[in-house]
Amino acid sequence: MINLTIDGKKVEVPEGTTVLEAAQKVGIEIPTLCHHPDLTPYGGCRLCVVEVEGIDTLQTSCTLPVNNDMVVHTDNEKIHNARKFILTMLFNERNHFCPYCQVSGGDCSLQNAAYAEEMTHWPIMPDWKPLSVDASHPFIVLEHNRCILCRLCVRACGEMIGNFTLAFEDRGGRSMLVADQGVPLGESSCISCGACVQVCPTGALIDRWSAYQGLTTDVEKTKTICINCSVGCGIEVLSRDNRLVRIEGDWDAEINHGVLCDAGRFHPMVEERKRVLTPMIRKNGKLRAATWENAYSEIVVNLKPLLKNKDDSIAGVISTRLPAETMHLFKQIFTSNFNSSIVTTTEEDTLTATISKLAEKEGMPFEAKLADLHKADCFIVLSEDITKDHQVISFFIKRLLPCGAKLITINSSSDGLDNFTHAAIKVNLKNINYIVNQLRKPIAANKEKLSAILSDLDKTKDIEKGVFEEAVKLIKAATNPFIVYGGNPTNNEDFITAIWKLAKTANANLLSTKGGANSFAAAQFHLDVPLDFNGVNTAYIALGDEEPSQILINKLKEVPNLIVQSSYISPLITFANVVLPVHNWLEQSGHYINLEGKMQKANSALTALEGAHCNTKTLKILADKLNIKVSDDWKKDITDRVAISLIE
Ligand code: SF4
Ligand code: SF4
Ligand code: SF4
Ligand code: FES
Structure with missing residues (x-):
């Protein structure tokens, strides 16, 4: 010390x-x-x-x-004089005419520092030259006139995100922030994570959707989590007069340490769907507004007879964007009381379900934690473009590459990691199990055997031998390899078994990206059977604020009696018989289990829309009206399938 x-x-x-x-x-x-x-x-x-x-x-x-x-x-005086001089130079260099800047009045570190040094004016006549404003990006405005050349944005883009879009050209006061080789930001390699905006100390990089909507002092801040994927990043929701102003990464969040992807930071800002404002019942072919009481009565009339049937004429489908509390009630109502075997999630039968089945067979979960990823020196990313889904994982990987970590990708088509990878094995997804099994053999073998294995590679599988050999070398040389896999390849069970064996042979950590925010929780509750509505007469869909996929819409069109619990108007509503308006993610609270088994609480950040009900409460009242007894002890049931120890 x-x-x-x-x-x-x-x-x-x-x-x-x-x-x-x-x-x-x-x-x-x-x-x-x-x-x-x-x-x-x-x-x-x-x-x-x-x-x-x-x-x-x-x-x-x-x-x-x-x-x-x-x-x-x-x-002391010497220090304050130096600080004043530095600030004077900064104010002199570019246009910091504060009243016209969106961060003026408390959100600008430059202005705050000047006030702290009791500066009342610019001691030197400013020497500004007007600089351009780059408004080419859908979410970010780059105002060069406010830039103080601090390079925080450049370092955030490189060190936090691993994207290296930003840099400076020229020198001294003539330095200019540029994207790539000097293209407009909106046409650059920028992936819209917004990290640069969050670290910028002045009004040089601003979030165009929240500009001029309120300073930090005018807004309320709520810490919660992003539920747009299974990573579960910590966020801060800024709101004013119950209106969403901005979403920022939570620097204190253990999972993401402040970084977010575009889906977490910007997409909720451009939500354009219309809310369901009132319960609705279809009468004479037309949906009409109804009271909650009447809507419940209509549902009870429809569902009560099915309670006696105890067959698969009813199906229940729930969104993985909903909290564990809601899923637990849903399972109790539809699996335990209606005894339906078609109670599942909007994700259908994906990888998460198969992983849970295998883990159940083994009696233990076999995956690593996100924190292990930061220690890896070789990444093998399989069957999912993690620059599109679960993006923050790709940031964790990309930022370690300049430090010497290696990257191998195995995918069927081009993906966002292609520009970063050391070995990109392109393979038809049908052959992915074959590739994974073939990779395992030379990793365990000596040099002589490697050439034999290479010459044995099945010619029909169209594998580039040079790339394959490079991948083997990189994995063998690694001391801490890490496999990330996801997507939904065919033959899930064989695929996961093959990956599992590869991980064991290579002594690698393993982590699957799974699906939506509560995909893991759904699998633990056994809400993971394939979506098959054959013979189903009635379907209850707890959609929450999810946008239904076209596949789900097409499948549900065939079901005669549809009850939908939804925050937003969607094509499902157009053929539903009863519609119940519910809270969206910003209005509700509840628990989520992320891809590594970490349990987190989402907190409501906005007061709910009048007339809409909480998703959990809606199901509770329904259970009550159907005389179904339900328990609230979801934590006990969630560890039933595989004894996961939830990280709190
Ligand atoms: S938004 Fe993200 S990727 Fe784009 S320039 Fe800023 S830090 Fe880089
Ligand atoms: S963080 Fe803001 S002020 Fe600093 S260099 Fe980047 S744009 Fe300029
Ligand atoms: S990686 Fe997932 S949880 Fe994190 S910000 Fe993006 S969508 Fe949200
Ligand atoms: S030199 Fe230390 S904060 Fe800028």
């Missing part, structure tokens, strides 16, 4: 700590502009300067490591 003194306070910190971190530890605030705790220190803005006894010049505290017996001052 290192002992030093900052502003007269004794501080003890581990070796390698910076003076800035040591000061923060004892509650001493030092202003910064180019620093972010999750990024490599850069030392560019120099606002964080401090005086160290024995050193003539002021030092940047964000890059200065602590030393034993160091005596540091953060608050």
Whole structure:
């Protein structure tokens, strides 16, 4: 440990700590502009300067490591004069005419620093040249005039996301932030994660959907989780007057440490679907508004006789976007009481179901944790383009590649990792089990055997031998390989067994991406049978706020009596007999089990739409009206299938 003194306070910190971190530890605030705790220190803005006894010049505290017996001052005239000078230069360089900037009034670190230094005017006549504004991106506006060249965005794009879209061209005051080789941001390799916007200290990079809708002081912030996929990233929902203003990554979230993908950050901002405003009942072929009481009565009249039948004339389908509490009730009503064997999720029979079946057979889950991914030195990504779904996993992988990690992809067509991979094995998904099994053999074999295995590769499977050999070499050389797999290849069970064996042979960690936010919970509740409505007369669909797939719509068209619990108008409504309006994800709370078995609570961030009911409450009332007794102990039942230990 290192002992030093900052502003007269004794501080003890581990070796390698910076003076800035040591000061923060004892509650001493030092202003910064180019620093972010999750990024490599850069030392560019120099606002964080401090005086160290024995050193003539002021030092940047964000890059200065602590030393034993160091005596540091953060608050004296020399330091404040230096900070004022730095700020003056920054204001002089570009147009920071604050009243016209969307972050002015509290959300701009530059303006805040100027107020802290009691600056009332620009001491030097500004020397601005008008710069362009790049509004080519669907979610982001790049306002070069407000840029202070701090490079936080460049480092976030590279170090957090591994995308390296942003860079600077030219030097000094002429430096310009550019995307790729200088193309408009909207035409660049940007993947719309928004990390650059979240770290930008000024109004240079702004979220175009929330611009001018309220400063941080005007909005309410609710910590919750994104439910757009099974990763379960932590988010902060910013709202004003019960209106969604912006979604930001939660820097404190264990899973994603602040990074989000476009689906988590921006897509909810452009929701255009219309809400279901009232319960509806179909009468004489037309859906008409009804009271909740009448809608329930209609459902009870339809469902009560089926309780006695106890056959498959009724099916229940629930969205994996709904909380575990809702799924648990759904299962009790439709599986335990109607005794239907067609009680499943909107995902149908996907990989998650097969994984759970295999894990059940083995009596244990056999997958790794997301945290293990950060320690891997070789990634094998199979059968899913994780740059489209479960994207944050691809960020974790891409950002480790410049540090020497290797990447092998095995997929049927081009995918977003093609530009990053060291060996891309393209294979017809029908042959994926064959490839996985073939990979395993040379990993276990010696050099001589490898050439024999290569020459034995089935010519009909169209495998590039050079790429295959490279993949084998990379896996063999790795000390900490990690396999990520997903999608929905055919022969799921054989596929997973083959991957499992490969992981054992290569001594690799294994993680499947699964499907929606609560896909794992659904599988644990056995809500994972194939969607087959043959012979079904009545279907109850707890859709929540999910957009139904065309496959689901086509299948349900054949069912004579359809009851839909939905937040939004969708094609399903056009042929439903009863429709119940329910809360969307921002209005409800409940628990989710992510792809690694981590249990998280989603918190409601907005007051619910008047007239809509909570999904869980809707099912509870229905159970009550059908005289069905239900239990609330979902935590007990969720570990029944495979004894997963839920990480809380
Ligand atoms: S949105 Fe993401 S990918 Fe695009 S430039 Fe910003 S950090 Fe890079
Ligand atoms: S755009 Fe923002 S984050 Fe990027 S260099 Fe300019 S001020 Fe810094
Ligand atoms: S990776 Fe999944 S959970 Fe994370 S922000 Fe994207 S959609 Fe949401
Ligand atoms: S915050 Fe230290 S140099 Fe910018």
